[in-house]
Amino acid sequence: MGYAEAGFNLEIDLTRGNIERVACDPNLAKLYLGGLGTNAKILYERVPPEVEPFSPENLLIFGTGLLTGTPLPACNRTVISTISPQTNLMAYSMMGGFWAPELKYAGYDKVIFRGKSSELIYVWINGDKVELRDASHLKGKGAVETQELIKKELKDQNVQVAAIGLAGENRVFTASIEQGRSSASRLGIGAVMGDKGIKAIAVRGRKDVNVARPMELLQLCNEVLQYVKEREDKPVPNVMPILAGLGSPQEMLHTDEKWHTENFSWGNSRERRKDFWTKEIEEKWKDVQENARTRLISCYNCPMKCGAIISLPGMSTYMMKCFSKLTYNMAAFVDDLEFGFRIAQRATEYGVDGFSTPQIMAFAFELREAGILGEEHFAGCPDDNEGKFYWILDRIVLREGIGDILADGTYWAAKKIGNGAEAYAHNNIKKHEQLPLKLGMLNPIYFLMYSTGEKCNITQIEGQFPQAPFATMEEREEFVSDWVHVPDEKFKQYLLDWEMRGERSNPYYPTVDMSVDIVDWQEMMHYLDDAVGMCAGMSSFPLKPPYHIHNYPTIISAATGMEMDEEGLKKIYRRIRNLVRAFNIRRGLTRADEKPPEDHWRKRFPELEEELLNAYYKFKGWNSQGIPTKETLLELGMSYVSEDLEKRGILSYE
Amino acid sequence: MSKAMKKVKVIKIDVGKCNGCRACELICSAFHANPKYSSNNPERSRVRVIRDPLKDIYLPVYAGEYTPAECAGRNRYVLDGREYSECDTCRASCPSRDLFKEPDSGLPLKCDMCDGEDEPMCVKWCLSKALTYEEREEEREEEPKLGEMEIGLEALVNRHGLQKVMDTIARLSKKG
Ligand code: SF4
Numbered sequence: 001m002g003y004a005e006a007g008f009n010l011e012i013d014l015t016r017g018n019i020e021r022v023a024c025d026p027n028l029a030k031l032y033l034g035g036l037g038t039n040a041k042i043l044y045e046r047v048p049p050e051v052e053p054f055s056p057e058n059l060l061i062f063g064t065g066l067l068t069g070t071p072l073p074a075c076n077r078t079v080i081s082t083i084s085p086q087t088n089l090m091a092y093s094m095m096g097g098f099w100a101p102e103l104k105y106a107g108y109d110k111v112i113f114r115g116k117s118s119e120l121i122y123v124w125i126n127g128d129k130v131e132l133r134d135a136s137h138l139k140g141k142g143a144v145e146t147q148e149l150i151k152k153e154l155k156d157q158n159v160q161v162a163a164i165g166l167a168g169e170n171r172v173f174t175a176s177i178e179q180g181r182s183s184a185s186r187l188g189i190g191a192v193m194g195d196k197g198i199k200a201i202a203v204r205g206r207k208d209v210n211v212a213r214p215m216e217l218l219q220l221c222n223e224v225l226q227y228v229k230e231r232e233d234k235p236v237p238n239v240m241p242i243l244a245g246l247g248s249p250q251e252m253l254h255t256d257e258k259w260h261t262e263n264f265s266w267g268n269s270r271e272r273r274k275d276f277w278t279k280e281i282e283e284k285w286k287d288v289q290e291n292a293r294t295r296l297i298s299c300y301n302c303p304m305k306c307g308a309i310i311s312l313p314g315m316s317t318y319m320m321k322c323f324s325k326l327t328y329n330m331a332a333f334v335d336d337l338e339f340g341f342r343i344a345q346r347a348t349e350y351g352v353d354g355f356s357t358p359q360i361m362a363f364a365f366e367l368r369e370a371g372i373l374g375e376e377h378f379a380g381c382p383d384d385n386e387g388k389f390y391w392i393l394d395r396i397v398l399r400e401g402i403g404d405i406l407a408d409g410t411y412w413a414a415k416k417i418g419n420g421a422e423a424y425a426h427n428n429i430k431k432h433e434q435l436p437l438k439l440g441m442l443n444p445i446y447f448l449m450y451s452t453g454e455k456c457n458i459t460q461i462e463g464q465f466p467q468a469p470f471a472t473m474e475e476r477e478e479f480v481s482d483w484v485h486v487p488d489e490k491f492k493q494y495l496l497d498w499e500m501r502g503e504r505s506n507p508y509y510p511t512v513d514m515s516v517d518i519v520d521w522q523e524m525m526h527y528l529d530d531a532v533g534m535c536a537g538m539s540s541f542p543l544k545p546p547y548h549i550h551n552y553p554t555i556i557s558a559a560t561g562m563e564m565d566e567e568g569l570k571k572i573y574r575r576i577r578n579l580v581r582a583f584n585i586r587r588g589l590t591r592a593d594e595k596p597p598e599d600h601w602r603k604r605f606p607e608l609e610e611e612l613l614n615a616y617y618k619f620k621g622w623n624s625q626g627i628p629t630k631e632t633l634l635e636l637g638m639s640y641v642s643e644d645l646e647k648r649g650i651l652s653y654e
Numbered sequence: 655m656s657k658a659m660k661k662v663k664v665i666k667i668d669v670g671k672c673n674g675c676r677a678c679e680l681i682c683s684a685f686h687a688n689p690k691y692s693s694n695n696p697e698r699s700r701v702r703v704i705r706d707p708l709k710d711i712y713l714p715v716y717a718g719e720y721t722p723a724e725c726a727g728r729n730r731y732v733l734d735g736r737e738y739s740e741c742d743t744c745r746a747s748c749p750s751r752d753l754f755k756e757p758d759s760g761l762p763l764k765c766d767m768c769d770g771e772d773e774p775m776c777v778k779w780c781l782s783k784a785l786t787y788e789e790r791e792e793e794r795e796e797e798p799k800l801g802e803m804e805i806g807l808e809a810l811v812n813r814h815g816l817q818k819v820m821d822t823i824a825r826l827s828k829k830g
Pocket of ligand 1: 075096246306535537
């Protein structure tokens with residue numbers, strides 16, 4: 001009997017309609033845990049670099065985390081991996097909610113799709129019984145609506161459904177996969193699902209998930225819950241409320257949006273709206289939000305309430321989390337928050353990424369204003385800001401007219417449009433829209449996380465190290481006094497010495513080496529979370545979370561029975577990190593791609609930035625081009641990667 | 655029959671506070687696993703959250719008595735603007751539905767308030783405080799003394815034979 005893992009994957013060949021239940025290699029967990037780790041291993045072995053995102057040979061993998069389905073609070077992630085149509089690199093977007101635990105209970109660790117179905121289908125995984133069902137009646141239906149229709153069809157409210165909307169069907173590059181209150185939005189995985197002809201995957205499970213050392217794991221879970229309770233009464237002092245607590249950004253709870261609205265250059269803007277947050281807006285927005293939100297809700301087995309049910313008259317109910325309440329509003333320059341809730345409803349049904357999509361929409365209108373896109377492209381477009389935004393959203397999702405070009409995202413659209421449009425695609429890293437931030441002084445930690453992150457996701461750009469120095473020494477001392485999360489005591493000193501101004505401030509402090517150290521720690525937590533299936537909101541993302549590098553080894557060991565210590569776990573992290581990197585290198589990722597947008601910071605330091613990247617690569621055991629060296633790969637027992645890179649002429653060894 | 659004070663265990667369910675995380679289901683099934691906590695499977699849980707998020711329905715329901723036959727009528731309740739079927743609020747392990755049955759054997763499940771714990775595990779794991787626990791004393795009719803039960807049983811044994819009675823009791827106790 002295996003522990004934590006179900007021990008089987010579902011292999012579904014859509015072209016032939018063939019479904020197989022395949023036993024997993026039990027050794028893989030020891031090397032790569034699960035989730036992202038084992039997804040990446042499968043992609044590396046089975047998807048050679050010639051394979052295009054929309055080719056039948058591309059795989060679409062729905063993976064559960066290694067510990068998903070165990071009693072570990074907040075361990076509920078589904079990690080979806082494929083080739084991104086937008087970046088042509090590995091996409092590994094994830095969703096919380098209820099889907100992955102249900103898949104484990106159904107007896108599977110992953111569902112691996114290959115090929116393409118000629119007709120639109122949905123997959124019904126009912127424990128051992130798995131079928132591909134006709135979905136022609138769901139064609140064009142909203143992503144939320146589809147989930148409801150399937151649950152009704154199967155007559156079971158406990159079925160968990162992951163579905164795409166029209167955007168996925170039309171292969172819009174920012175198409176998401178929606179499921180309950182969660183969505184996997186980044187890098188266009190919904191487009192790949194649509195390309196494969198899968199409208200939805202419904203799952204129901206009734207099997208046990210076993211753990212190796214039950215009493216010990218229970219004790220560890222209780223400690224996590226106890227800690228969460230304590231933190232509720234004791235937020236981190238001296239930081240803004242949004243940074244003081246646990247979970248994903250508590251956007252559904254908090255109504256004070258002064259910081260977010262005024263500090264991001266929303267939409268496609270280059271400027272911040274520095275005095276946006278007036279008293280009047282504050283009061284109105286609070287009313288609107290409290291009125292729209294019927295309940296705060298959670299993912300599976302998590303005490304935090306990051307999501308909400310949103311219900312407004314004249315519109316069907318949906319669920320929301322994180323920032324999408326702001327992204328459309330601010331991008332459209334509409335100051336009424338109700339518009340945000342209403343357009344997000346349509347966008348959620350369409351199934352699009354709430355981060356990239358509003359940027360693309362704002363980009364379109366900037367091009368129109370600049371005369372780069374002529375009026376002929378906007379025939380029928382209303383004049384008011386709200387109307388304009390609904391109109392362009394429809395065009396993009398339907399891939400109609402200019403929408404067809406925009407649906408590929410700002411990078412590819414700008415290339416196609418030409419005529420100076422590229423200067424307007426100014427928020428991209430690795431061809432993907434990033435957080436619309438235009439800041440003053442370069443922060444070396446963020447520079448590295450932005451540049452080198454391969455998840456292209458905001459949560460990978462933040463971590464357990466504070467975003468900014470504390471003003472006073474007392475505040476710093478208070479912060480480090482219970483900072484058990486640091487992998488090494490030296491990190492406390494980095495923070496104690498970090499000043500807001502002067503010699504020991506950004507961009508030269510934290511120093512290059514310190515920055516690399518800090519980034520490696522943040523990255524490590526993200527990679528481990530993505531492999532065990534933990535929500536970043538309870539681990540790698542917030543300050544002082546319940547999970548960290550010191551309790552992870554015991555937790556993993558108690559749940560799985562594998563022997564595990566910090567060194568061993570760090571090695572696993574490095575293995576996964578190198579595998580994702582090698583996969584992307586093989587697909588053409590280069591050093592030149594690892595660059596934040598020109599105007600991301602007003603003050604740039606080209607030499608320092610080169611130095612940071614050099615030091616980061618060196619620390620990782622990569623060459624100056626960001627390619628893992630043979631030595632590094634062999635140390636991690638990955639000769640299959642080094643041989644492959646050698647054979648392809650990517651690495652040449654003396 | 656004489657009266658006596660009896661401890662009544664009460665779980666108070668505040669549906670307004672439920673965040674729908676289903677931790678109660680998970681930990682209940684883990685507590686009742688054999689060995690304790692060695693596995694979990696919400697399908698084995700003695701509490702289930704009736705969820706219909708888009709209708710804002712979040713209703714934790716506990717497994718009660720087994721019933722061999724379903725009700726003749728199924729009423730519907732509208733509470734606070736939300737419509738519930740009678741089955742949503744019903745605790746019975748009943749032939750009309752899958753709820754509260756062991757997934758392998760189909761045997762009925764019943765909440766035992768986590769016998770032996772100071773409070774039920776679902777309450778401990780409900781950080782939203784949708785589930786809270788109270789104990790109160792209530793006056794109750796005393797249960798029949800063993801002597802009386804023996805008399806009754808003897809009568810049954812005389813009528814049906816010992817083996818048949820024992821088989822029946824074994825079957826009943828399985829249904830728990
Ligand atoms: S912290 Fe929030 S996003 Fe994370 S699992 Fe819990 S409810 Fe879901």
